[in-house]
Amino acid sequence: MATTGATLYEVQGGAAWITLNRPENRNALSQILVTELDAHLRTAIADPNVRCVVITGNGPAFCAGADLKNQGLPRSGPAFPEVLQFIIESPKPVIAAVNGAAFAGGLGLVGACDIVVAAEDAQFSFSEVRIGVIPAIIAVVCVPKLGTHQAMKLFITGERFSGSRAVELGLAHRAVAKDKLRAAAQEEIDMICLGAPIAVTECKKLVRRAAEPRPLAEAFHEMEEWSRRMFQSPDGQEGMASFREKRKPKWVKQ
Numbered sequence: 001m002a003t004t005g006a007t008l009y010e011v012q013g014g015a016a017w018i019t020l021n022r023p024e025n026r027n028a029l030s031q032i033l034v035t036e037l038d039a040h041l042r043t044a045i046a047d048p049n050v051r052c053v054v055i056t057g058n059g060p061a062f063c064a065g066a067d068l069k070n071q072g073l074p075r076s077g078p079a080f081p082e083v084l085q086f087i088i089e090s091p092k093p094v095i096a097a098v099n100g101a102a103f104a105g106g107l108g109l110v111g112a113c114d115i116v117v118a119a120e121d122a123q124f125s126f127s128e129v130r131i132g133v134i135p136a137i138i139a140v141v142c143v144p145k146l147g148t149h150q151a152m153k154l155f156i157t158g159e160r161f162s163g164s165r166a167v168e169l170g171l172a173h174r175a176v177a178k179d180k181l182r183a184a185a186q187e188e189i190d191m192i193c194l195g196a197p198i199a200v201t202e203c204k205k206l207v208r209r210a211a212e213p214r215p216l217a218e219a220f221h222e223m224e225e226w227s228r229r230m231f232q233s234p235d236g237q238e239g240m241a242s243f244r245e246k247r248k249p250k251w252v253k254q
Contacts, residue, residue: 023059065104
């Protein structure tokens with residue numbers, strides 16, 4: 001396990017695990033933590049042995065949001081929105097393993113990730129309104145998952161809700177006992193590893209493109225062409241051959 005201070009990094013079981021490692025301030029988003037998170041994400045994406053990335057936290061919190069003690073200091077690294085965009089556009093899936101409290105900007109990380117597994121008793125809150133500000137940046141990634149109806153209530157009240165409730169709201173996919181969190185994340189990793197790396201990357205693009213409004217005929221034409229390219233790709237051909245021959249596929253590495 002590698003550490004540069006505010007974060008930990010290890011590659012295990014097909015995934016790069018990035019652990020936010022400032023439990024003394026509830027893994028708040030200081031500039032150094034954001035900078036290290038960005039660097040680890042880029043390392044993971046460049047590693048051909050890494051199929052996906054997991055972001056989790058050390059201590060009782062996942063991420064308590066912005067480091068308010070350091071607000072107003074000059075920025076000397078990537079901005080938080082840049083990191084959220086990198087997660088969204090990452091060619092490899094990013095999983096959030098929410099071990100504890102995820103407030104404000106911490107929910108931005110949750111919203112940006114492709115798969116979210118949470119501890120049942122983890123506490124979530126769009127808490128910005130309680131200190132006189134708004135969840136503007138993280139709204140970009142959270143409102144599409146919540147929908148305007150739920151987002152309105154959660155944003156203007158700042159109420160707390162559990163990991164189990166996060167599943168009901170669409171912010172998380174699974175809620176498990178805290179001591180089962182890592183195993184649950186590994187189950188997601190294992191399923192991702194069964195698929196072709198390039199196909200997984202294309203699925204990330206596909207979901208967001210399919211959600212964009214446009215005429216039906218145009219959408220079907222684009223998707224037909226996309227499907228044809230994938231069937232004709234080396235992985236598409238290998239996948240069909242392995243199915244016919246009843247063997248494990250040998251995927252092309254990214």
